[in-house]
Amino acid sequence: MKTIPKWWTVTGTALWTASLALVAVSVWLVVTRAPIEQQMGVAQKIFYIHVPSAIATVIAFGLTFAASIAYLSTRNWAWDAVAVSSCEVGMVFATVVLLSGPLWARSSWNTWWTWEPRLTSFLVMWILYGGYHIVRHSVAAGSRREVSAVLGTVLIVTYPITLMSVHWWRGSLHPKNVMMTSDMRGILLVSMAAWILFYLAALQQRLRIEILREASNEADG
Amino acid sequence: MTFLWVTLKDLRLHARDFRFLATLGLFSLSLVLILSFAFGPIFQEPAREASATLWASLFFAGILGLTRALDLESESGGGDAVRLAGADPYSVYLGKTVSSFLLLGALFCLVLPCAAVFFDVGNLAVLPQVAGVAALALIGYAAWGTLFAALARGLKARELLLSVLLFPTLIPIWIGAVKLTHSLWADGTIEPVRDWLKIMAVMDVLGLAMAAWLFEVVQEAGE
Numbered sequence: 001m002k003t004i005p006k007w008w009t010v011t012g013t014a015l016w017t018a019s020l021a022l023v024a025v026s027v028w029l030v031v032t033r034a035p036i037e038q039q040m041g042v043a044q045k046i047f048y049i050h051v052p053s054a055i056a057t058v059i060a061f062g063l064t065f066a067a068s069i070a071y072l073s074t075r076n077w078a079w080d081a082v083a084v085s086s087c088e089v090g091m092v093f094a095t096v097v098l099l100s101g102p103l104w105a106r107s108s109w110n111t112w113w114t115w116e117p118r119l120t121s122f123l124v125m126w127i128l129y130g131g132y133h134i135v136r137h138s139v140a141a142g143s144r145r146e147v148s149a150v151l152g153t154v155l156i157v158t159y160p161i162t163l164m165s166v167h168w169w170r171g172s173l174h175p176k177n178v179m180m181t182s183d184m185r186g187i188l189l190v191s192m193a194a195w196i197l198f199y200l201a202a203l204q205q206r207l208r209i210e211i212l213r214e215a216s217n218e219a220d221g
Numbered sequence: 222m223t224f225l226w227v228t229l230k231d232l233r234l235h236a237r238d239f240r241f242l243a244t245l246g247l248f249s250l251s252l253v254l255i256l257s258f259a260f261g262p263i264f265q266e267p268a269r270e271a272s273a274t275l276w277a278s279l280f281f282a283g284i285l286g287l288t289r290a291l292d293l294e295s296e297s298g299g300g301d302a303v304r305l306a307g308a309d310p311y312s313v314y315l316g317k318t319v320s321s322f323l324l325l326g327a328l329f330c331l332v333l334p335c336a337a338v339f340f341d342v343g344n345l346a347v348l349p350q351v352a353g354v355a356a357l358a359l360i361g362y363a364a365w366g367t368l369f370a371a372l373a374r375g376l377k378a379r380e381l382l383l384s385v386l387l388f389p390t391l392i393p394i395w396i397g398a399v400k401l402t403h404s405l406w407a408d409g410t411i412e413p414v415r416d417w418l419k420i421m422a423v424m425d426v427l428g429l430a431m432a433a434w435l436f437e438v439v440q441e442a443g444e
Contacts, residue, residue: 072438124389131385138376143442147372150435150442154368157390157427 004211012208015201022194029187043107046100048188052195053096054122060090060199061129061159068152071145080145081210083152087132089202093195094126117165125158223308227316228323230303234293235324241289249282249332257339264340271340272402276358276395278332279325280388283362286324287370288380290317310437314367318432322363329355347405354405357421358398364428365390371439397421 030048037044063086071079101119102112113119132151139147180188235242256274264270303313333351337343369387373379388395397417404414411418 072435124392128386128389131382131389134385135373135376135382138382139442146438146442150372150439151386153435154390154431157424157431161393 003215004208008204008208008211012201012204015197015204019194019197019201022190022197026187026191026194029190033183034187035181035183040107043104046104046107048191049195050097050100050104051188052192053093053100055192056093056195056199057090057097058159058163059196060086060093060203061125061155063203064090064129064132064152065156065159068149071149072153075145077145077214080149081207081214084133084136084148085203085206085210087129087152089199089206091126091129091133092202093199094122094129097122098126118162121158121162121165125155125162128155128158223312224315224319227303227308227313228319231290231294231317231320232323235290235320238289238293245282245285245289245328246331248285249278249328250335252278252281253332253335253339260340266407267340267342268407269403271336271342272399272406274340275332275336275402276398278336279328279359280362280391280395282328282332283325283366284380284384284387286328287321287366288373288383290321290324291370291374304440310440311433313440314371314432314436317371318363318367318429321367322359325359325363326355329359342406344406344409347409350405350411351402354398354401354411354418357418357425358394361394361421361425361428362391364425364432365394368428368432368436368439371436372442391424393420394424 026048030045034045034048036042064083067079067083067086070076071083101122105114105119106112132148132155135151136144136148253274256270256277260270260274333355334343366383366387369383369390370379373383373386376382397414397420400414400417401411404411
């Protein structure tokens, strides 16, 4: 029967400690050190949560794609566990992006929601990856991994559309390049590092559940 | 030639189920009618509203056609027979895609004149171009739809799940079809929105390529 190795627990504790410490530092920097943007005022600071969450989402769904392909090639359950865990954590970050976006939009564009390409394509991606979880829980256990891996692979089609939407469609309100002061850039980099580390800690924790579930399934025969 | 036999088998199954075909036709016409009421009675931009109505009706009604094809196969045991005969999975996929494409094409032939007449945008001069746009859109719809329908086979509430997965995936094809049809009906040319042809073609090729790679796994998972 599979058990959680000690090094896994130690790594998890280290990841959580480091990520929470870095998140605390980044929040402190955002509140006290980040310059207040002239036009948007304090609301611009949403940027330091919104952008890192979007980057974490991209990494998470990208890993789901890579792990799904790896599962289809090897049929090793561990890759399926990585794919579903990463997708689930990615959904949380994607939801943060979708919630923080309207707060930004209200201050910057004077509307909670607008049907501009990046927003729309991101919402489509969120719906599709939500569908991934619903399908996974609707499929019989015998074919769950195969169906999930196929979906995790196919859904990557939304990836380039979301990433390239600001270049492909006119009328995008999202800028192609963001002008920042060096202070802003530095704090954004710290925030990115903090939230990516937080993603890794959450992923490791979620994987632990999958390992325990696999062990329980094995024990049940 | 396997794909041709699968296509013929599916078309024969559809032809035997005339009551379903009639319901499908009436359902798509009802959608056209409801959307006409929503936009009308005085249309602001008939070409835009007609193209949106045409493609929304086709996409919604098409879902029923895609799931029905698999239901018929499960009921008759045809799918098992094809697998036991050792047919190449991609040939089976292609056969199903072609039969879905033909079913959607028949639906298009029914809905197009209704949308054109109800919204008064009929222009026979651009009919070949509209048919070309439809071919490109329906190939993509059939390619992705067949893959997703096979994936959703045996699931509870699969029509709902299929809609949740398929419609968002097909958004580039849907927007392209609406924009190109609108441009043809409004201006008689696709020049201002020509780029959408490339996007639709890429989606078509992607759908067929993904299925070539993954359909065997999907088929195994369904067994």
